[in-house]
Amino acid sequence: MTRAELLADDPIWLILIKAVILLLLGPIMTMFMIIWERKVVARMQQRPGPNRVGPNGWLQSVADAIKLPFKEQIIPDTADRKVYFLAPLLSTIPAILAFSVIPFGPQVSIFGEQTVLQLVDLPVGALVILACSSMGVYGIVLAGWSSGSPYPLLGGLRSAAQVISYEIAMGLSIVAVILYTGSLSTGDIVDAQHGLWFALALAPSFVIYLISMVGETNLAPFDLPEAESELVGGFHTEYSSMKFALFFLAEYVNMVIVSAFATTLFLGGYNAPWPISAINDNYFNTGWWPILWFFGKVLVLLFVYIWLRGTLPRMRYDQFMRLGWKALVPLNLVWIVAVTAIRAIRNEGINTSQALLFGGIVVVLLIGVVMLLPDRRVPDEDEDAVPVTGGGYPVPPLDLEIPGKPKRKPVRPRARRERARVGAGDERETD
Known part of the structure; x- marks a missing residue:
C-alpha cells in the first residue's frame, strides 16, 4: 500500500x-x-x-x-x-x-x-x-x-x-x-x-x-x-x-x-x-x-x-535587505535556470557528465553577464560629493549654512568659561 x-x-x-x-x-x-x-x-x-x-x-x-x-x-x-x-x-x-x-x-x-x-x-x-x-x-x-x-x-x-x-x-x-x-x-x-x-x-x-x-x-x-x-x-x-x-x-x-x-x-x-x-x-x-x-x-x-x-x-538593516534581494534571489534564479537546463538535457538522453558540463557553462555565462553590468561608481575623496552614511543615504554637510541667517562667530572655550563666570558673579551681586 x-x-x-x-x-x-x-x-x-x-x-x-x-x-x-x-x-x-x-x-x-x-x-x-x-x-x-x-x-x-x-x-x-x-x-x-x-x-x-x-x-x-x-x-x-x-x-x-x-x-x-x-x-x-x-x-x-x-x-x-x-x-x-x-x-x-x-x-x-x-x-x-x-x-x-x-x-x-x-x-x-x-x-x-x-x-x-x-x-x-x-x-x-x-x-x-x-x-x-x-x-x-x-x-x-x-x-x-x-x-x-x-x-x-x-x-x-x-x-x-x-x-x-x-x-x-x-x-x-x-x-x-x-x-x-x-x-x-x-x-x-x-x-x-x-x-x-x-x-x-x-x-x-x-x-x-x-x-x-x-x-x-x-x-x-x-x-x-x-x-x-x-x-x-x-x-x-x-x-x-x-x-x-x-x-x-x-x-x-x-x-x-x-x-x-x-x-x-x-x-x-x-x-x-x-x-x-x-x-x-x-x-x-x-x-x-x-x-x-x-x-x-x-x-x-x-x-x-x-x-x-x-x-x-x-x-545592519540595509546589509540584511541587500543580502536577500541582491544576492540570494539572483543566485537562486541562476541556479534554477541551470538545473532546468540539466534536467532538459538528461531527458533528451544525454549522459550526466555532459549535462553537468553544459550546466556549468550556463552558470559561468550568466555570472559573466552579471559581472559585466555597469555598477554605481563610488566617487573619490577629492571629488565634490555629498557625504553619505553607511546605508548610502545622503546627509547634509556639517558646515551647512542657512541662507539669510547671519553666521555666528565660533565661541572659544576660554571665552565661554569667562562669560559663564561673569554671569555667575552678576547673580551673586544681585542676591
Missing part, C-alpha cells in the same frame, strides 16, 4: 494519538531548546550557564514555563484589545500545524495497526509548510500595530519586510528539489533521496535555504524585528505573562519546523546517514530506527542556529 492509502485507513483513535503527540512536540522541543541554547552559548562564551534548578540546571525551562503564566499581565491603554489578544495565537497555531505534513518515519505497527509516522500526506505538503511559516508574520505585524507604541510598530514593519524578502529566496530554493522529485509531497521528496541526498546533488539550493530559514525565523544575526539595542524588545515589547510565552513558543517551534523541513528536503528525511546505511540498509531504514536519524539531523541544524547566535553580531 502507498503512504496515502495507509494514512487514509488510520482509525480515529490512531489519528488522535498522532495529533496529541504533534501538539506536545512543539512545547517539549521548545523547553529543550531554551535550556540547550543557554548551555551551549554559555560554553562558547566561557561563562556558567543555568546550573541551579534541577540536576545540572536541566529543569530551568520547566521553572520558566511555570513562572510565565503567573506573572502580571499588563495591557497598554492605547492597545487595540481584540487584535492585541489575537496576535499571539496567529503566531503560534500555524507553527504547530506545520508538523502535520512532516514525515517522521516509514511504515510501522502501532498497537497492531499498520500506519506511517505522519499525520497527513498532502500532494502540496511542501507548500503547506511554507504557508504556515509565513503566516506567523501576521501575528508579529498585528502585535506591533495593536500595541499602540512606536517601538513594537517598527519591529512589526521590519518583520514584514524581512519575511517578504526571505520568503521569496526560501520558496525559490525548493524549486530545484521539486524539479528533481516531480512532486510537492513531503513523503515523495524523502523517498527520492534514498540514495543521494539533495544537500549534495543540489548544494546551492541547500546553502540558500539555510540562510533563508535563519532570516525567515527572525533569529540572530537576522533578529532585527526584536533588536533589543534599538527597539527595546521589538514587536513584543508591550506583551507580558502568557501572551509573551506564546510568542516565545512560536519562535522556537518555527526553528524546529524549518529545521525539520530542511531535513526533509535536503538531508534525506528519516533515511539513515551513509556510514550506517552502508552497514545494513534494510534494517536501519525500517521500523522505529528512522525516528532517531530524523531528530538527529534536526538537532544538528538547531545547533547551527545556536552557533550563529553565539558567534555573529546583528547585521
Whole structure:
C-alpha cells in the first residue's frame, strides 16, 4: 500500500494519538531548546550557564514555563484589545500545524495497526509548510500595530519586510528539489533521496535555504524585528505573562519546523546517514530506527542556529535587505535556470557528465553577464560629493549654512568659561 492509502485507513483513535503527540512536540522541543541554547552559548562564551534548578540546571525551562503564566499581565491603554489578544495565537497555531505534513518515519505497527509516522500526506505538503511559516508574520505585524507604541510598530514593519524578502529566496530554493522529485509531497521528496541526498546533488539550493530559514525565523544575526539595542524588545515589547510565552513558543517551534523541513528536503528525511546505511540498509531504514536519524539531523541544524547566535553580531538593516534581494534571489534564479537546463538535457538522453558540463557553462555565462553590468561608481575623496552614511543615504554637510541667517562667530572655550563666570558673579551681586 502507498503512504496515502495507509494514512487514509488510520482509525480515529490512531489519528488522535498522532495529533496529541504533534501538539506536545512543539512545547517539549521548545523547553529543550531554551535550556540547550543557554548551555551551549554559555560554553562558547566561557561563562556558567543555568546550573541551579534541577540536576545540572536541566529543569530551568520547566521553572520558566511555570513562572510565565503567573506573572502580571499588563495591557497598554492605547492597545487595540481584540487584535492585541489575537496576535499571539496567529503566531503560534500555524507553527504547530506545520508538523502535520512532516514525515517522521516509514511504515510501522502501532498497537497492531499498520500506519506511517505522519499525520497527513498532502500532494502540496511542501507548500503547506511554507504557508504556515509565513503566516506567523501576521501575528508579529498585528502585535506591533495593536500595541499602540512606536517601538513594537517598527519591529512589526521590519518583520514584514524581512519575511517578504526571505520568503521569496526560501520558496525559490525548493524549486530545484521539486524539479528533481516531480512532486510537492513531503513523503515523495524523502523517498527520492534514498540514495543521494539533495544537500549534495543540489548544494546551492541547500546553502540558500539555510540562510533563508535563519532570516525567515527572525533569529540572530537576522533578529532585527526584536533588536533589543534599538527597539527595546521589538514587536513584543508591550506583551507580558502568557501572551509573551506564546510568542516565545512560536519562535522556537518555527526553528524546529524549518529545521525539520530542511531535513526533509535536503538531508534525506528519516533515511539513515551513509556510514550506517552502508552497514545494513534494510534494517536501519525500517521500523522505529528512522525516528532517531530524523531528530538527529534536526538537532544538528538547531545547533547551527545556536552557533550563529553565539558567534555573529546583528547585521545592519540595509546589509540584511541587500543580502536577500541582491544576492540570494539572483543566485537562486541562476541556479534554477541551470538545473532546468540539466534536467532538459538528461531527458533528451544525454549522459550526466555532459549535462553537468553544459550546466556549468550556463552558470559561468550568466555570472559573466552579471559581472559585466555597469555598477554605481563610488566617487573619490577629492571629488565634490555629498557625504553619505553607511546605508548610502545622503546627509547634509556639517558646515551647512542657512541662507539669510547671519553666521555666528565660533565661541572659544576660554571665552565661554569667562562669560559663564561673569554671569555667575552678576547673580551673586544681585542676591
